[in-house]
Amino acid sequence: EPEVTQTPSHQVTQMGQEVILRCVPISNHLYFYWYRQILGQKVEFLVSFYNNEISEKSEIFDDQFSVERPDGSNFTLKIRSTKLEDSAMYFCASSEQLAGGGEQYFGPGTRLTVT
């Protein structure tokens, strides 16, 4: 069964450093998403991406964040200058069509720890 993969599973970085989280969505999906979950809090929407541009972004997704689909398979989330409060589990998801009809398939997540 096709699945969304994410690398790395755990990333430790120092405050102020840039990090890139990588995701490989399901191959025939057209819509891509990033969510994050700070420990003990809800899963929060960050951004949706379609046709090589951002469709929607949350207030969290400020100028420090960017997304890119550099090739036909990868979907990346970049944080330019990490802060302590960026420590969280980051989930990538993809869907064949827009939800509500299209379900989103999630990857296992990347745990980002900023020290």
Add this chain to the structure above:
Amino acid sequence: AQSVTQLDSHVSVSEGTPVLLRCNYSSSYSPSLFWYVQHPNKGLQLLLKYTSAATLVKGINGFEAEFKKSETSFHLTKPSAHMSDAAEYFCVVIQNVSGGTSYGKLTFGQGTILTVHP
């Protein structure tokens, strides 16, 4: 704006007994609702979804949920718990705005951890 409240952070049941995980939602327009499950070190897996068709929705692994508009609820149930059901469960809403566009933003509840005892 839409929101989701999961009424229990932890639910503990014995194997073979019924499971009830409670969820209430609020939404300005007709919502689509989902239940996702997350097993340790795994991604979020869709259990079932409601998208304005039948109000009683059947999902995988014997789970089902009933959409009750009058109560703004979407509780998840299973007649008989299995040890493999132990996981964290998320109730999720997406708002279908006028014109049918939502851009896919899911709003999550805070999660319910289900423990199943032998």
